[in-house]
Amino acid sequence: MSYARRVIATARAEVGTHEGRSSGRWNNIQKYSPAVPGLEWSQGQAWCSTFVSWVFRKAGCAQLAPVTASCAVGVDWFRSRGRFTEYPVIGGPVYFGPGGGSHVGICIAYTDSTITTVEGNTNINGSAEGDGVYLKSRPRKSDYVYGYGIPDYPEGVVLADPAWRTRRNVTYFSHQASADDLPTTAPGGQTPEDNVSLTPQQAQQLAELHDVLVPYAGWQYKGKGEETDAYAYLRGTNASVKALTTQIAAQTAAISRIAQLVGSGVNTQQVVDAVEKAIAEAVVKVDVDVTGVDSA
Numbered sequence: 409m410s411y412a413r414r415v416i417a418t419a420r421a422e423v424g425t426h427e428g429r430s431s432g433r434w435n436n437i438q439k440y441s442p443a444v445p446g447l448e449w450s451q452g453q454a455w456c457s458t459f460v461s462w463v464f465r466k467a468g469c470a471q472l473a474p475v476t477a478s479c480a481v482g483v484d485w486f487r488s489r490g491r492f493t494e495y496p497v498i499g500g501p502v503y504f505g506p507g508g509g510s511h512v513g514i515c516i517a518y519t520d521s522t523i524t525t526v527e528g529n530t531n532i533n534g535s536a537e538g539d540g541v542y543l544k545s546r547p548r549k550s551d552y553v554y555g556y557g558i559p560d561y562p563e564g565v566v567l568a569d570p571a572w573r574t575r576r577n578v579t580y581f582s583h584q585a586s587a588d589d590l591p592t593t594a595p596g597g598q599t600p601e602d603n604v605s606l607t608p609q610q611a612q613q614l615a616e617l618h619d620v621l622v623p624y625a626g627w628q629y630k631g632k633g634e635e636t637d638a639y640a641y642l643r644g645t646n647a648s649v650k651a652l653t654t655q656i657a658a659q660t661a662a663i664s665r666i667a668q669l670v671g672s673g674v675n676t677q678q679v680v681d682a683v684e685k686a687i688a689e690a691v692v693k694v695d696v697d698v699t700g701v702d703s704a
Contacts (some may be wrong), residue, residue: 459528
């Protein structure tokens with residue numbers, strides 16, 4: 409499982425966990441502070457940032473997020489590394505309030521209008537001083553949302569920041585994305601994309617499609633040129649499906665045309681010319697379908 413998927417799975421597994429109670433009130437006593445070396449002192453304090461540190465540690469990638477009980481320190485940690493953005497990041501901490509210092513959770517999905525998060529020390533109403541771990545849906549463009557940390561996941565990141573779309577190991581979706589769009593495994597492990605069963609014809613079509621798409625920087629995939637996990641992005645979007653469908657349709661038409669020409673007794677050169685024309689038309693259609701799509 410990739411690190412980003414581990415982080416999200418770890419966070420989601422905690423939904424429903426509550427802090428303790430004393431004298432009839434929630435008391436900020438929870439299991440996360442004692443389990444994070446260096447943050448034991450934060451027991452009894454607001455613990456949303458401690459929860460995020462715990463999640464990354466539990467997921468086996470503590471080095472990818474700050475170990476802090478302070479949201480403001482978390483913002484500074486990502487910003488100092490050039491890894492802070494106002495756009496959603498799948499598996500990235502999302503900071504709330506002025507300067508991002510009021511509250512933090514982990515973004516696990518987004519659409520044009522909402523973000524889905526897992527947050528510690530909140531409640532049903534979304535308070536920054538709550539009673540447990542909750543799955544929340546919040547307005548994406550709310551003034552309360554300050555920004556997002558971009559963990560340096562070794563398998564790459566999925567985010568909505570257009571300034572990052574051409575960077576290595578980045579999958580860019582401006583409108584919506586979720587954990588389903590993340591690479592399945594960390595580097596060194598196989599992914600479902602590696603094991604897809606293709607017929608020789610489909611494999612050839614996919615290779616031809618890649619050659620058409622190479623000029624479009626965001627569509628390179630591992631196994632051909634740059635070794636990026638954007639291969640999953642290529643195969644998982646409507647644009648690539650449309651493009652492949654167009655290729656198949658054009659080749660089917662070319663085969664039918666060949667049969668017609670052969671049957672009518674035309675010479676070999678006429679057959680070659682007809683096929684080249686059909687392929688050229690298909691390439692143009694594929695290029696338009698793909699480059700005309702901003703994102704999935």
